[in-house]
Amino acid sequence: MLIPCGQYKPARNSSIRFRDLITMINSILSKFKQKNFLIGFIIIIAAIILVAIYKPNVLFEGLQRSALYALIALPMALLLGIVDIVNLAHGEFMMVGAYFAYFMNVQFGMDPIVAVIPALFLFFLFGILVYYITFKHIIGKEPLSQLLLGFGVGLVLAEGITVIATNFPRKLGLDYVSSSATIGGFTFGTFEFVYVAATIIILVGLQLFLKKTDTGQAALAVGQNPRGAKIVGINVQWIYLLIFALSIALIGAIGPLFGTRYTIFPGVGDQYTLKSFILVAVGGMGSLNGVVLAALILGMAETLVLSSLQYGKWADIIYFALIIGFILYRSHQRQVK
Amino acid sequence: MRIKVFIVLLLAAFVTGLFFVAVPAQAAEPIKIGALLPLADATGKDGSRSMELAVKQINAKGGILGRQVQLIVIDDELKAEKAAAALDKLCTVDNVDFIVGGMASGITMALIPGMKKYGKVVVWAGAAYSGVEKAMEGQDWFFHLHAWDYQQGAYYEKGWAEVKQKYASFKRDKMFMAYEEGAFGSGSFKGQKVLAENGKYEVQGEAFKSAAMGGGDYRSVLRHAKEFNPDQFIWVGYDKDALPMMEQAKEIGFSPLTFVGSPPAWPVDFAKQPLNEGVLLYSYWADTMKNVSRASKTYSDAFHKEFKDTPTTYFGPLCYTNIMILADAIKKAGTIDKAAVIKALETTNYPSPLGDTFVFKKSNVIDHQANSWPKFMQWQKGKLEVIWPWEYATAKMIYPFPAWDKRGKASATIEGEKKAVPAKDAKKDKVKK
Numbered sequence: 023m024l025i026p027c028g029q030y031k032p033a034r035n036s037s038i039r040f041r042d043l044i045t046m047i048n049s050i051l052s053k054f055k056q057k058n059f060l061i062g063f064i065i066i067i068a069a070i071i072l073v074a075i076y077k078p079n080v081l082f083e084g085l086q087r088s089a090l091y092a093l094i095a096l097p098m099a100l101l102l103g104i105v106d107i108v109n110l111a112h113g114e115f116m117m118v119g120a121y122f123a124y125f126m127n128v129q130f131g132m133d134p135i136v137a138v139i140p141a142l143f144l145f146f147l148f149g150i151l152v153y154y155i156t157f158k159h160i161i162g163k164e165p166l167s168q169l170l171l172g173f174g175v176g177l178v179l180a181e182g183i184t185v186i187a188t189n190f191p192r193k194l195g196l197d198y199v200s201s202s203a204t205i206g207g208f209t210f211g212t213f214e215f216v217y218v219a220a221t222i223i224i225l226v227g228l229q230l231f232l233k234k235t236d237t238g239q240a241a242l243a244v245g246q247n248p249r250g251a252k253i254v255g256i257n258v259q260w261i262y263l264l265i266f267a268l269s270i271a272l273i274g275a276i277g278p279l280f281g282t283r284y285t286i287f288p289g290v291g292d293q294y295t296l297k298s299f300i301l302v303a304v305g306g307m308g309s310l311n312g313v314v315l316a317a318l319i320l321g322m323a324e325t326l327v328l329s330s331l332q333y334g335k336w337a338d339i340i341y342f343a344l345i346i347g348f349i350l351y352r353s354h355q356r357q358v359k
Numbered sequence: 360m361r362i363k364v365f366i367v368l369l370l371a372a373f374v375t376g377l378f379f380v381a382v383p384a385q386a387a388e389p390i391k392i393g394a395l396l397p398l399a400d401a402t403g404k405d406g407s408r409s410m411e412l413a414v415k416q417i418n419a420k421g422g423i424l425g426r427q428v429q430l431i432v433i434d435d436e437l438k439a440e441k442a443a444a445a446l447d448k449l450c451t452v453d454n455v456d457f458i459v460g461g462m463a464s465g466i467t468m469a470l471i472p473g474m475k476k477y478g479k480v481v482v483w484a485g486a487a488y489s490g491v492e493k494a495m496e497g498q499d500w501f502f503h504l505h506a507w508d509y510q511q512g513a514y515y516e517k518g519w520a521e522v523k524q525k526y527a528s529f530k531r532d533k534m535f536m537a538y539e540e541g542a543f544g545s546g547s548f549k550g551q552k553v554l555a556e557n558g559k560y561e562v563q564g565e566a567f568k569s570a571a572m573g574g575g576d577y578r579s580v581l582r583h584a585k586e587f588n589p590d591q592f593i594w595v596g597y598d599k600d601a602l603p604m605m606e607q608a609k610e611i612g613f614s615p616l617t618f619v620g621s622p623p624a625w626p627v628d629f630a631k632q633p634l635n636e637g638v639l640l641y642s643y644w645a646d647t648m649k650n651v652s653r654a655s656k657t658y659s660d661a662f663h664k665e666f667k668d669t670p671t672t673y674f675g676p677l678c679y680t681n682i683m684i685l686a687d688a689i690k691k692a693g694t695i696d697k698a699a700v701i702k703a704l705e706t707t708n709y710p711s712p713l714g715d716t717f718v719f720k721k722s723n724v725i726d727h728q729a730n731s732w733p734k735f736m737q738w739q740k741g742k743l744e745v746i747w748p749w750e751y752a753t754a755k756m757i758y759p760f761p762a763w764d765k766r767g768k769a770s771a772t773i774e775g776e777k778k779a780v781p782a783k784d785a786k787k788d789k790v791k792k
Binding site: 079083087184188189190191192193194195199200201202209210211213283284285287290292293294297325328329331334335337338 | 399400401540565566568570571572573575576578579580582583597598599600601602603606607609610611612626627628631632633634
């Protein structure tokens with residue numbers, strides 16, 4: 023189920039009885055749960071301010087890193103929230119988008135940021151094609167089929183790019199990606215704020231689409247109850263196709279932005295598929311705001327750990343800690359209920 | 360009766376005739392050389408093309424021992440399991456006589472059991488990890504061309520000491536090494552710490568996640584390096600890290616006196632980037648060496664003529680050397696018999712396009728280690744120039760590394776030369792300018 027902005031309403035637990043200490047703890051946790059989003063948000067803002075004072079680079083670079091994570095995870099959240107598909111080829115679509123921008127630049131001199139626009143249209147069509155050939159046939163089937171199909175599509179894309187472009191790493195030399203600003207003797211990169219802007223645009227755009235348009239509301243209805251949506255006359259298959267193509271269009275268009283900053287090669291998307299899936303899971307399956315919040319936690323925490331010379335190598339542990347913490351929290355929630 | 364005798368004689372003549380026909384047919388069978396290389400990688404592409412070039416040249420001259428040479432190259436895809444399967448195929452299906460090639464140490468490690476099982480003569484181009492050397496102890500059929508990691512490290516120290524000795528302005532008292540977190544990077548840092556202790560200079564290091572492993576943000580490491588304020592900054596990673604590393608160094612305004620990169624190969628786009636100006640690296644060969652080495656010029660010209668292209672990695676001339684050394688040994692041995700070829704390989708004396716004359720000597724562990732040595736190179740105006748050893752130097756070093764905000768003008772070359780370099784080490788094949 024996809025939860026757009028303003029509709030996030032955690033379930034209230036009114037049946038709590040204050041009988042013993044455990045019940046009391048449960049009550050406190052329950053109260054926290056009611057306001058967890060707000061409290062969590064305040065804690066994060068406070069932590070960010072503290073970090074900014076202590077290490078300003080963590081603030082800037084953490085924000086940029088978080089934005090990139092969120093940007094890549096949002097199309098997956100959209101797809102998972104409405105069509106209920108885990109697309110394991112997610113990172114590979116981004117990789118193909120990055121190669122598209124690379125060759126558009128090499129062949130026609132098109133700037134990768136400009137290439138976002140044709141990529142959006144082309145990947146929308148590509149998404150329709152991929153949907154009809156592959157994913158259409160496994161909707162509603164067991165999750166293992168989805169995972170295997172996604173894995174297979176990813177493999178085809180990666181190997182296809184290897185055949186066309188070899189697996190030599192490629193990177194465009196763009197002056198603006200190393201642009202920087204200096205404030206009070208502190209120098210920081212400014213280009214990656216493009217990721218912050220892109221995340222805001224996609225997040226707000228998706229929220230508006232889902233809340234303010236008939237198609238978006240129909241999509242939400244399909245995400246919540248496909249059978250019910252079908253009964254009231256919504257063309258569920260069309261919604262699935264639209265959301266799948268939109269998700270592919272978005273991730274394909276993110277590829278050029280990714281390729282401006284990072285070296286591209288056929289296997290570059292792998293890590294981001296896994297990371298996006300974890301962010302979607304931690305943020306709440308299909309919750310767009312949750313994904314952004316989870317990305318903010320992961321990105322800022324990773325950057326904070328990396329900023330330590332001694333403990334920087336433990337940055338990867340944040341990722342696993344987030345998963346473990348999320349599983350424990352969900353498990354606790356079930357027990358409380 | 361006469362008819363029967365006649366038929367028997369006819370059959371006998373036919374069988375005898377078959378025998379005489381069969382012998383030359385057997386003699387005309389090609390000598391098969393099996394090669395393993397990562398063909399989708401720049402090293403494998405250059406390596407396989409250079410091997411093909413060498414074989415073509417050999418066959419054009421009538422082959423070896425009156426037989427043509429057949430090269431069978433299989434792509435190991437830089438995957439251990441693929442490489443092991445490819446070796447099995449070469450030895451059992453293709454029935455090759457010799458094994459050559461190789462690039463990555465990890466892949467070589469995976470091939471060692473197979474190599475030992477089949478026991479064919481192996482002339483191996485790649486693998487610098489000394490763990491391979493230990494695993495090959497006592498194997499008289501194993502001939503290794505690339506220098507081992509500890510040999511390279513010691514040689515770099517020798518080089519920097521010579522640069523310091525020659526130029527009063529050169530400084531290397533503090534070094535920062537950014538290394539990828541895998542075995543390649545952490546092994547390099549471990550070795551560097553030992554060298555720094557012996558060389559009495561300060562060294563600081565930090566691991567980073569390579570773009571090859573899902574990383575790509577080096578700003579934290581670069582900031583730590585900037586805070587340390589080293590004379591020399593070295594990053595040990597992969598080609599995927601090369602350009603983003605420079606972009607991010609520029610972004611945070613980090614420009615030490617010398618900026619050294621040490622990936623096994625450089626990305627295809629790196630030569631075109633203005634950010635590469637002044638970046639130093641360790642390698643064995645650059646195309647500009649054709650100006651100072653006759654063997655290198657012959658190789659470069661032949662490669663260009665054949666492929667209308669220029670090799671971008673030293674695995675081109677190294678793999679060419681690989682085939683030529685083996686071919687010379689077979690010629691010398693006069694047979695493809697294993698013991699005779701091993702004996703002939705031990706007498707190798709081949710002036711390679713890499714500049715070194717290859718002979719096999721004992722290393723710390725194995726009996727057959729070639730004396731190939733890395734060189735200091737520097738990107739200057741989009742070209743790789745050799746800086747050291749002096750006898751192969753094609754340009755003077757840009758020093759210090761140009762500051763990011765002062766680029767666009769001509770870069771300053773190193774000053775403060777103390778004395779002229781003695782010409783006694785100059786190689787015989789050096790081309791007079």
